[in-house]
Amino acid sequence: MVVGAGMVGAACALYAARAGLEVVLVDRGPVAGGTTGAGEGNLLVSDKEPGPELQLALLSARLWGELAQELGAAVEYEPKGGLVVASTPASLAALTDLAVGQRAAGVTTVDVKADQLPYLEPHLAPGLAGGVLYPQDAQVMPTLAAAHLVRASGARLETGRTVTRILRGADGAVRGVRTDRGDILAPTVVNAAGTWGAEVAALAGVGLPVLPRRGFVLVTEPLPRRVRHKVYAADYVADVASDSAALQTSPVVEGTAAGPVLIGASRERVGFDRSFSLPVVRALAAGATRLFPFLEHVRVMRTYLGFRPYLPDHLPAIGPDPRAPGLFHACGHEGAGIGLATGTGHLIARILAGENPELNLTPFRPDRFDDPDHPHHLSHPGHPSRPRHTGNTDRSAEEAAP
Numbered sequence: 001m002v003v004g005a006g007m008v009g010a011a012c013a014l015y016a017a018r019a020g021l022e023v024v025l026v027d028r029g030p031v032a033g034g035t036t037g038a039g040e041g042n043l044l045v046s047d048k049e050p051g052p053e054l055q056l057a058l059l060s061a062r063l064w065g066e067l068a069q070e071l072g073a074a075v076e077y078e079p080k081g082g083l084v085v086a087s088t089p090a091s092l093a094a095l096t097d098l099a100v101g102q103r104a105a106g107v108t109t110v111d112v113k114a115d116q117l118p119y120l121e122p123h124l125a126p127g128l129a130g131g132v133l134y135p136q137d138a139q140v141m142p143t144l145a146a147a148h149l150v151r152a153s154g155a156r157l158e159t160g161r162t163v164t165r166i167l168r169g170a171d172g173a174v175r176g177v178r179t180d181r182g183d184i185l186a187p188t189v190v191n192a193a194g195t196w197g198a199e200v201a202a203l204a205g206v207g208l209p210v211l212p213r214r215g216f217v218l219v220t221e222p223l224p225r226r227v228r229h230k231v232y233a234a235d236y237v238a239d240v241a242s243d244s245a246a247l248q249t250s251p252v253v254e255g256t257a258a259g260p261v262l263i264g265a266s267r268e269r270v271g272f273d274r275s276f277s278l279p280v281v282r283a284l285a286a287g288a289t290r291l292f293p294f295l296e297h298v299r300v301m302r303t304y305l306g307f308r309p310y311l312p313d314h315l316p317a318i319g320p321d322p323r324a325p326g327l328f329h330a331c332g333h334e335g336a337g338i339g340l341a342t343g344t345g346h347l348i349a350r351i352l353a354g355e356n357p358e359l360n361l362t363p364f365r366p367d368r369f370d371d372p373d374h375p376h377h378l379s380h381p382g383h384p385s386r387p388r389h390t391g392n393t394d395r396s397a398e399e400a401a402p
Contacts, residue, residue, distance in 0.1 A: 001026060001177065001186035002155070003163055003200055006036035007142060007338045008330050009192035010149035011345030016190075019353040023155035024184060026177065028162040032146040035194055036338065038306025040217065040254070040262050041142040042230065043339040046082040046134035050101040052363040053315055057336070058106050059358060060343030061136050067342065068140075071152070075145035076257055082137030083112070083120055083229040085128050085291070092129040095234040099132045108135050123226050123294050137230055139254070142338050158184070166204035166327065174204065174326030190328045190348060195309040197317070197331030201366075206323045209369055209376070210332050212307035214273065216266050216280050218288070221299045222259030230254040231291060232265070247280065251287030253295075260301065263288040265335075272307060308335045312376035318344055318364035319351060328352070329366040 002009045002016070005027035013025045027033070043064050048054035068077035086092035099109040110133040117124050117131060150157060158179075165178040166189055176185035191208075193200040201208035232252040252264040266280045281303055289296045311317065311332035321327040328351070330344050347357045369376055 002190040004192035005031045007146045007341040010146045011341040013155040014149045014153040015345040015349035017153040019349040025155040026158045032143040035306045041140040043138040050105045056343045063342035076141035079138040082134040083231045085131035086234045091234045192330045195307045204324045213310040218263040220261040227255035249283040317366040319361045321366045
């Protein structure tokens, strides 16, 4: 059983079914009704530093490519590539150093000199120091993609059904879930509830310090294609890796097949506060126009927000939970859940089928925060020993705004 019908839950259902398992997918809302539906659909390797998350991103990118071949245009897969630009020689030097490490890890990177930028993005602002092109970056339409993955899985879909408890036997092993419409028995439960992953973990009596990190997206009026790649400033990578709870914004701009330009990215930890923030929106607009001056004269048609499922060490929780036999976690991917969904689902399915996973899952182990030697041990100041939020908890949420 998979709890959470966002992109990660959909991918877990798909690969578990393809491993020969019978799958039930449960969510209190609709498919992609949580943070998946509030994301841009980014499939990125460019914003990952060398390490376990980048290896997961590379595996996921390969699997997304295979699914795109299988599902065709249904998921609006677009291998547009990413272009990261630097405004100063110092930031360019840091960016190219990062690219060297990424290249050694298996990422395709292309250094771009300042005078080459207009050939890639004719409408970019002049005066930039240079950049790096990442051909492996891609995009899908998130709600469509999640729906098609669920359909392809053949899983029994139980939406509108709130999980209120994870059932455990006298030996401590998971037996299924209790919902507001009755029990569903299963020997394995996968927590794919994204931003609400802490609450689902708590239903089994275990701690997982997932916190929401809010982000806004601006959507412009439909335009002819003027932004060819996903384009963002080099400081975006630092913002992704930051532990700060304060507001951070760095310009991220990309066109879509339908015409509107999507503008991000903001990050702040304000709980589940869904209030509109004019200062954040203004900061996003200002950053976008610094990259693409033509946007100054383009109308924003709407804004929306989502909550990234943030874990303190910026790595998701993937794999079995030794504190509750039969409980698996596949959550906490922060802003990368859509991109990392396929690799996550594939790894979970391999373990469920009794096979060895392709990656070392030790860095992702769900109980790592119980380790007193872990830098983000649960008793560490600022990180609660119990999940911070309570309430209905099986909402799907794998990726928020960029």
